[in-house]
Amino acid sequence: MSELIIVGMPRSNLTRSVRIACLEKEISFDFTSRDVQTPGRPPTNALLERNPFGTVPVLIHGTFTLFETAAICRYIDDNFAGPLLRPVRADKVARMNQWISVAMTRLDQNIIRNFVIPMVFADHKKRHDPGFAIHMNQLADVIRRDLAVLDDAYADGWLFEDRFTLPDMMIMPMLHYLNAMPGGPEMLADAPNVRAAYDRFKARGSAAQTDPLLPEQILKSA
Numbered sequence: 001m002s003e004l005i006i007v008g009m010p011r012s013n014l015t016r017s018v019r020i021a022c023l024e025k026e027i028s029f030d031f032t033s034r035d036v037q038t039p040g041r042p043p044t045n046a047l048l049e050r051n052p053f054g055t056v057p058v059l060i061h062g063t064f065t066l067f068e069t070a071a072i073c074r075y076i077d078d079n080f081a082g083p084l085l086r087p088v089r090a091d092k093v094a095r096m097n098q099w100i101s102v103a104m105t106r107l108d109q110n111i112i113r114n115f116v117i118p119m120v121f122a123d124h125k126k127r128h129d130p131g132f133a134i135h136m137n138q139l140a141d142v143i144r145r146d147l148a149v150l151d152d153a154y155a156d157g158w159l160f161e162d163r164f165t166l167p168d169m170m171i172m173p174m175l176h177y178l179n180a181m182p183g184g185p186e187m188l189a190d191a192p193n194v195r196a197a198y199d200r201f202k203a204r205g206s207a208a209q210t211d212p213l214l215p216e217q218i219l220k221s222a
């Protein structure tokens, strides 16, 4: 068993970001979903002992336990040998922290919590409710505006040109879910630099190894 353990769920976009960071850092780790709650259920006591907020991912490194995706990703980059997952210059590090903050506070909310999750879990009746459709269209407009901002930021490749860095590792798994939603591919088509980055992401080994392999029936029904 490795001394580094990532606790989370394969379908969790944030758990995926952390697993991608470990793979890109080329460090060995164990990934476990043991004692993690099933969807819609309250956090298990075992998870609450590791993270009192009851969310994943959680990192366990020997006797050290850490929650919050951004903190975990930075810990992985700073504490292990391997390729650097961030830029070097101080101003660029500050810019990276800006994008991490945008990813964690804005994009995760707008794309995953407000759009993807309600879309996936809406039942047949809800999906045919005109009020729901209007609401989802408004949320889609917010995402389109976010993608337009990102499109400028991805004009030169990744956020930091040819270096695949931590905020890319946070944003790309969100786009994976967005692309699987009705209207998602069209939203990405309107942001061609983001789309190109997403296509490069899909070709990476770390993306393939962490692909949540979305169940076909969930996507078709969304």
Ligand SMILES: N[C@@H](CCC(=O)N[C@@H](CS)C(=O)NCC(=O)O)C(=O)O
Residues within 6 Å of the ligand: 012, 013, 014, 015, 043, 054, 055, 056, 057, 067, 068, 069, 070, 104
């Ligand atoms: N701010 C937290 C958010 C973590 C989060 O919301 N994780 C989701 C999975 S992607 C989760 O644990 N959801 C289950 C729940 O909230 O009960 C972080 O950055 O790690």
